[in-house]
Amino acid sequence: MNKTLLPITLLALLCSAQAQAAEHVDLLVRDATVVDVVSGELRPHRTIVVRDGRIVTIVDARKARQYEATRTVDAKGKYAIPGLWDMHVHFGGGEALIEENRNLLPLYLAHGITAVRDAAGDLSPSVFEWRAKTASGELLGPTIFTSGPKIEGPKSIWPGDLEIGSRQELEGALDQLQGWKVDFVKITDNTLSPELFLAAVQAAGKRGLKTSAHVPYPLTLDEVSSAGLDSIEHIDYAFKAGSPQEKSLGEAIGRGEISSRDAWTQWEATFDVGRAKSAYARLAQRGTAITPTLNGSQVVAYLDQDDHRDDAYLKYIGPGLQATYTWRVERAAKDDAEAIRRRHERFEKSASLLPLLQQSGVTILAGTDAGFLNSYNYPGIGLHQELGLLVRYGLTPLQALQAATINGARFLGHDDTYGTLEAGKAADLVLLDADPLRDIAATRRIDTVVLKGQPFDRTRLDAMLADVAARVAAQQAASKQP
Template structure:
């Protein structure tokens, strides 16, 4: 058994599960009479995994396709980072899983994105003044969301109104770093997590003031995107490890977590070498969706010169260096994928963990990013994140040691979700169900 808090491997342990809770963990515990006994000899038990950045509720039929994929990959919890669905429809899935009516990962959800007057995504809450920003927070609170998700085009005054109202309402707020707000301002305002490393390189640049002025002055949309591409070389050349370290220290002091979604940046940086048809789990994606992903990636390549794409790769290198500076400074990290887009739900998390390990995280640190750290971040340390008595019975049984190679989290023998045991045959049936769902929707144009 892997004790992710201490990093120890605890041998010859018996774990007793009663209902949806872990009842006992001991070297001497005996199975109750009439208990189902699982022989886990020579296997490794880890807490259930969390993907802390997904969009599993993007359409009303997405969950029945992706929930089986999450569970089959040991992902027993997800943080849904925004949906264009009516909030009641999105949260209905959260309730259905919590009540046991639907088999799926437990969910914490944002509902709709909070963005500016010209939002990036349809279905967002478009706010243009501080009162609208406060109303958006109040409305989402009334619906019962778990947190507020802020987005890239949120105006500066609206952002700080969201921060103030979220604090008043007792709601965490997370998300992108809006263009008009600096990383230090967001951290000081209490933004709980920053996703995708969004705009962080600006705060690491010795030319930050002039570059930010130019970016903010551009109109949201193609004009601003063009400015960002034009500034890429300047951001790479003016990257300051001293400024990066200063920002990292601030994040650590304020408790500003990072969900870097390394796989997202990697996919675009190496789009010339990636064949989405060969993704692990590609057979579980509707054909029209997979074709849509391919076309968007191809359009990305067509829309930029070879020189542009080279600078994108160099920007990715700087971001990877920034990740390590923040890790070494003690900034909190969690694993997230942005699934379901360009990487398959469930499968993408294992790819993210491998990228973390390749980038300098130890296997234990990577494993914590998908287990213990989400529990700490969500304030649910007493419920999950480690395998201890009294905690929710979400565990994954592996065929090999994840502390020697994080890639071993893919070698799944069985999953327990809320006390329900799913052996390899049951997991394979879930995958067969997902494949059938993908075939059924093969003619539906389905992608974000």
């Protein structure tokens, strides 16, 4: 054999052997800038290796040659973040709106939201079905974590609640919820007594169930946190903890001696930052998180400035769901100039608590309160609006991103599977055209979403949106027929 051909032959054999030895996987996302949402570090030129819906490893370009894939996505340097989580959504409005609620699932996915926490409504049987079908891949949509029906007192104004009036009925309600394998327990205070509220938090905790709640006015944040409450829904509940009159005015509201609006005026007048930070530090120490839900509150607070009736996004919201917006809109329309001013002020005061909560170590969960009843608070785009508000009112882009990724996964005890991009975790990720750590608005600039290892490029995401718009148009046409 010609000696000059020998090295070339050996090299060819070596390359062939290496090619044969390449490990086969399902998906390679090449040349991504991976965003570490824990440290805030950027890791450029990485390849994300995926098999069976999980991340096998994340490697540099040289090591990526060890893998060949059925599908490849060329990220071209785009920013890879974990799939986003909306930690407070609702499905409801009655059985007639089941299809309209199901249409919301692709809206979440098309906006990079790969998991949602359903915080109760009146469609729990359907939500349980969707939870199973999205988990198996039979239904396209985000992973669903749900409370099922929430716990309330007798004659609750909210449909679909589990109503209890005694400790025996409480235990029966918890038995039902555990039978449905709920992911957490939601408790509200419309007609539930403060005593049964605390008992519900404690009893659920003893069963190993996470709890999420509105805070009854007669109870302090310390009291509900000491009882073991895991998350407070809506930031305005945190405001009264800054006042020395938190307990006395709350109890006066409970006795019907003062309105919550008048109590708020006094809480504002006596608010002390030091007192608030001490209370929030105790929340952090006990592990009580807060879901601010700024977006829904901001929309309603400023309906006088933007009535949202011409929002382009309404083309994705069914006519029945839009009709549920009416009650909040009509209630806000009755406010006079002074009431509108106080409405604005209450929102601004509540939102201003964000830096105090973050500095005190309280876990912030990004949630929208989107769904039925909550006017113009839209599933999908609403989370990006929420992230923008979190930053506007004091969080860094990284902290806001954490609130919508790792914090939610940790809260629900699933951070071994979700929340960050690393080996062994679910292949739920979003490719962005810009760096979200520099500008949180970059989360809106979505190029590709990967859900359970399946990539959806911009064309497919746009097709999802177009399909929802077409369904809604058909529903609107049907609703106008005699």
